[in-house]
Amino acid sequence: MTSQAKAYAAQSASTPLAPFSFERRDLLPDDVSIDILFCGVCHSDLHTARSEWDGTIFPCVPGHEIVGRVSAVGDEVNNFAVGDLVGVGCMVDSCGHCPSCKESEEQFCETTGFVGTYNGPDNVLGGHTFGGYSDHIVVKQGFVLKIGHDEKDLAAVAPLLCAGITTYSPLKHWGAGPGKKVGIVGIGGLGHMGIKIAAAMGAHVVAFTTSPAKIEDAKKLGAHEVIVSRNADEMAAHANSFDFILDTVAASHDLDALTGLLKRDGTLTLVGVPEHAHPSPNVFNLVFKRRSIAGSLIGGIAETQEMLDFCHQHGLVADIEMIDMQEIEGAYDRMVKSDVKYRFVIDMASLKA
Template sequence: MTQANGYAATSPSARLAPFSFDRRTPGQLDVALDVLYCGVCHSDLHTARNEWQNTVYPSVPGHEIVGRVTAVGDLVSKFKVGDLVGVGCMVDSCQHCAPCADGLEQYCENGFTGTYNGPEQGTGANTYGGYSSHMVVRESFVLGISHAEADLAAVAPLLCAGITTYSPLRQWKVGPGHKVGIVGLGGLGHMGVKIAAAMGAHVVLFTTSANKREDALRLGAREVVVSRNADEMAAHAASFDFILNTVAAPHNLDAFLALLKLDGTMTLLGAPASPHPSPSVFSLIMKRRRLAGSLIGGIKETQEMLDFCAQHGIVSDIETIRMDEIETAYERMLKSDVKYRFVVDMATLKAA
């Protein structure tokens, strides 16, 4: 065992604070890494404050992790000491169900092991995430990083926001000649715009804020529609091949379903605290439209995403913070006061 230092929540109302805990000694198939950067995801806040009613305390959040390998087990073949690597939302799965066999560990029939808030396979122990000095992770859940070292902080959010948007865009075969809508310009939405544009699609950003127009165009959108403007929405009726909806607040889905052409699909990524109003059946049946959902991505697809982003020069737009600024970051995140992802520089952990 080795002692790790991190930041943890000890109750729903407690501020995150320094916390020491044990990491396992690397086994034959394990990779040990020092955490260099960790992105701040809204899921971290949900979990720290027990908003999903499933948090096991103490809770060390963080699942957008970039680090450097410090040790490898005897049977590890993909990585060596000194390599730059990533760890995303999962650190294990059952490895024997049909989804796992197909590289879809996020849909493991026995439940994947989250990078934090476990439970660990076999033992059921709680897992601790990337707001920490170092980690020990099974080799098959570690990703290779090929971006330049200067970009590492901005690479971290790709491990969640990047794969969460990349996976459905690939699943529905987005590419040249497709008209694609991205709903919302936040941590997920800004990655959706960048990735869909790199795939060759004609990207239209939907936002409730007209002041986001310039930023959306900078990120790769070809058009921007203010969704509260009925005329702007009507101008795009029945014209989209695919819409990626990243908004995590309840809203009228029919307004966007009406924009899909025959056999078009809208995929939901956001998980609102209360349900969306039910869409009209006629919004779906009149043009054989589809309403779908998507959850992160498997390990193979996550590696594919990282390689794609490196090839196309894609990283997240970030603001780097110190570890002791995490609570301030949470409060700003609730106000959408970040463009577009906070990332903790873990070199500041020791001082914190």
């Protein structure tokens, strides 16, 4: 027994997303069925739908920043009830028994890899998973998250399920907090949440932008200082001073200018995934100050819940622009031009049209 879902899907890399119907699985004993209210639009959605990353399986229904209301639960579900406000992020399953999964780091699952909310293997129905650009979704309860924010903020909560955890996890892991000077590179969907979260953690936050026009915006988001990265004098004034820099830029760029700003033992962590590799970094920049270049990938389910609770406690949500499902192609085109402050979110009620 299955349920029919209405959605928007890409049928190929070169065709626009269009209405699509498919089958969701019937509830298993530990499943939660969720009526999707809002779904954020991540740059990963565009990369996948347009096959800019390897491995896209068509038809592709993107969407992994999902907020909705529980409509039904399986017989063994004990953490959720009908009517609860919940979220689903970038993954819907993992092996559950490898060292990473046992340590609540399911995003690093060592056996099968995590199962993506879309474009991952569907271990129940076969084929591949379909994401949040749809009217409902069925997810095992271990990958469903509780949302404590007010209902009026739900649309702006949706991007926390990817942009929020992608920045929260490295900021926490590398110890952002009082007494630490933290840089956030790029003021977009990820970067604007990085600024908000780092400031709420108590760090001294410095935003990096290539655009002087974004200086005031960065300060409104919580940055204490803003560096225009194309200004050599501004960059030089901060040499050897950062404990940690989070680089959210998803385009290939020179990392040496950033590693040179780190203190001894400082870390530059990359969360943006460029289409083409970054130029090789200068090794001398690293060895003479014991600096590190690292990477980070979303966060585990427990840490994602922790992030949502932290954001609720501190009154943090994303800055969003709401769109109808039918406007997705225009949103993708604007996203390529960085013409959004700072995250598109789809009102899934528009699917009924």
